[in-house]
Amino acid sequence: MPRYELITKTGFAAQAWRRVDSYAFAATxxxxxxxxxxxxxxCMSLPIAFIQQNDAFVPHAVQGLEPGRNLFVVNGTWVTPYTPAVYRGYPFGLAQGDGDDLHLCIDMDSGLVGAGEGFDQPFFDEAGEAAQPVKDALNFLQQIHRNRAVTQRVCAALAAEDLFQPWPLTVQSPDGERRVDGLFRIDEARLNSLDPDALARVQKAGGLAVAYCQLLSMGNIQTLGLIQRKLAEVKTRMPEMSDQIDVDGILQRHKSSEPEQTLEPVSNDNVVNIASDEGDFDLSAFVKAKQDD
Known part of the structure; x- marks a missing residue:
């Protein structure tokens, strides 16, 4: 678990930090x-679903098919084109102060805070003011915080028109089928049947763009199945190469082999197959030769 500490002059003037060079912190x-x-x-590369938290629905990137595993992090590398904003502010975070005040914190267990060689980003400049990269981190996290409130309002407008429905996702594995529960998606049929007044309310709230992004993203759920199948195949066939698998190369190879897009759906977005791989290809081309020290 992260251990965030408030950044103050007295506590951090003699320390520095370094930028993230691994996404291992997000691997679970x-x-x-x-x-x-x-x-x-x-939505162009990540599957998106809504998760119900109390009475609200919150959009989430779906990154794994089982608890505790992020398939988009392989050997510390983020392997898809888009990285969620929640990770791009790390190791910094925000703490709520009095009223609406937000204070910048940093994860002391991140391994990215210290003194000496390798820690090249000071928290404060020679004048005792916050260094520009620290200011940039605070500004970025404040933007996310403000947009989270916007997100809540948009999702509330979608919920008011009863536009969320369970996403009955099934994973097919060598051990049989299992359900992934707790995910919701936009009810496309209901969205298309909204009367003009209801549609206008959703549009005014900014909900149409959110709805279409979620629906568009659902095809990306198959990427998770592809990654899990290929990682399992490497572990079985070439276990000594498991830490050198070129997942980006596999994804590019898979993308280039997909059939041309038609108006007809090409896959079932409710089923992810991790038991077998149609149209298999030689994995040996997707392991990176280990560099000698």
Whole structure:
């Protein structure tokens, strides 16, 4: 678990930090929250679902098919084109102060805070002011925080029109089928049947863009199946190469082999197959030769 500490002059003047060079800290996150500002980019490579939290629905990137495993992090590398904003601010975080005040914190267990060689980013400049990269981190996290409130309002407008429905996702594995519960999607049939007044309310709230981003993203759920199948295949066939698998190369190879897009759906977005791989290809081309020290 992260251990965040408030950044102060007295506590951090003699320390420094370094930038993230691995996403291992996110390797156990099967889902990650998203905000509306990033959905247009996220939906191009990540499957998006809504998760109900109390009475609210929150958009999330679906990153794994089982708890505790993020398939988009392989050997510390993020392997898809888009990285959720919640990770791009790390190791920094925000703490709520009095009223609406937000204070910048940093994860002391991240391994990215210290003194001496390798820690090249000071927290404060020679004048005792916050260094520009620290200011940039605070500004970025504040933007996410503000957009989270916008996201809540948009999702509330979608919920008011009863536009969320369970996403009955099934994973087919060598051990049989299992359900992934707790995910919701946009009810496309209901969206298309809204009367003009209801549709206008959703549009005014910014809900149409969110709805279409989620629906568009659902085909990306098959990417998770592809990654899990290929990682399992490497572990079985070439276990000594498991830490050198070129997942980006596999994804590019898979993309280039997909049939041309038609108006007809090409896959069932409710089923992910991790038991077998149609159209298999030689994995040996997708392991990176280990460099000698």
């Amino acid at each position: 996150d099967a889902v990650a929250p998203l905000v509306v500002q990033e959905l247009a980019k996220a």
